[in-house]
């Protein structure tokens with residue numbers, strides 16, 4: 001039987017007519033050695049400047065590693081061709097929190113290159129997940145909407161429960177799909193999500209924006225200090241793109257006592273299950289490095305983090 005012809009015609013049909021979730025094509029293939037790219041963040045804090053121009057807090061690295069993935073740091077100084085090449089090697093991407101211009105910075109420029117590559121790949125059945133945390137969520141909304149819709153939704157240094165749009169039913173979303181009932185209940189009633197942001201997308205703005213509305217499902221909302229309701233957890237309807245305005249990594253990997261990092265058993269469980277979830281998304285991506293040497297040289301294991309708890313809210317930071 002001409003298997004390749006069958007695959008090909010199925011592919012064309014799937015792509016043109018049905019707009020099925022991209023997962024359908026390689027749903028049986030599993031990659032148990034996922035490498036997740038983390039886009040480095042531009043240093044803006046004066047106290048961090050002596051160490052380097054870009055950075056990744058170790059908490060994000062540990063978070064990804066805890067799910068059974070390895071991390072590749074992605075610098076902001078490469079050419080478009082180099083990013084296209086990296087895209088073919090990694091199995092998912094994280095946009096981390098921080099501060100910066102979401103339209104004109106190098107961070108925004110590189111993010112947009114990967115975002116477009118990911119859209120095209122997923123459309124063609126080449127599964128590729130993206131996760132955004134805090135500013136990463138804000139960035140994803142800018143990329144999807146094609147404009148900056150952020151408003152003051154200040155919630156700085158406060159842990160909150162989520163106002164779940166899905167009720168207690170975990171199975172109505174992919175992100176919370178494997179959560180046990182008691183964790184869903186805790187998520188709704190206990191302050192398990194650490195918020196450290198000034199800006200966000202209000203529920204009203206989200207609902208009025210056709211692009212955001214058709215791209216993402218809102219899984220939770222929260223109320224800001226100024227009373228604004230903002231979207232706090234979103235997942236792509238058709239694409240494996242996920243984002244949280246809060247910080248799941250701090251629950252297990254940041255300890256500054258001045259900040260409201262949730263460390264309860266449920267808070268830790270929430271962080272673990274989300275890392276697990278995203279790692280599993282990465283396992284559906286079959287991208288790979290050209291050879292083991294190239295892979296080894298690309299991983300974050302080549303770098304040593306700096307102890308940073310005495311001058312930042314992070315315990316350790318990788319600088320580049």
Ligand SMILES: *[C@@H]1O[C@H](CO)[C@@H](O)[C@H](O)[C@H]1NC(C)=O
Nearest residue numbers: 163164165220221222223229
């Ligand atoms: C929770 O979200 C619903 C809409 O999903 C909204 O009507 C309600 O006001 C919100 N409650 C809180 C406490 O944020």
Ligand SMILES: *[C@@H]1O[C@H](CO)[C@@H](O)[C@H](O)[C@H]1NC(C)=O
Nearest residue numbers: 152153154198224225226227
């Ligand atoms: C946002 O709103 C809060 C609470 O009302 C206020 O304290 C803060 O100054 C506002 N921030 C900006 C940038 O407008």
Ligand SMILES: *[C@@H]1O[C@H](CO)[C@@H](O)[C@H](O)[C@H]1NC(C)=O
Nearest residue numbers: 047306307308309310311312
């Ligand atoms: C932080 O601690 C390290 C030693 O672990 C020290 O070398 C460094 O100077 C300290 N930094 C600041 C800003 O105090």
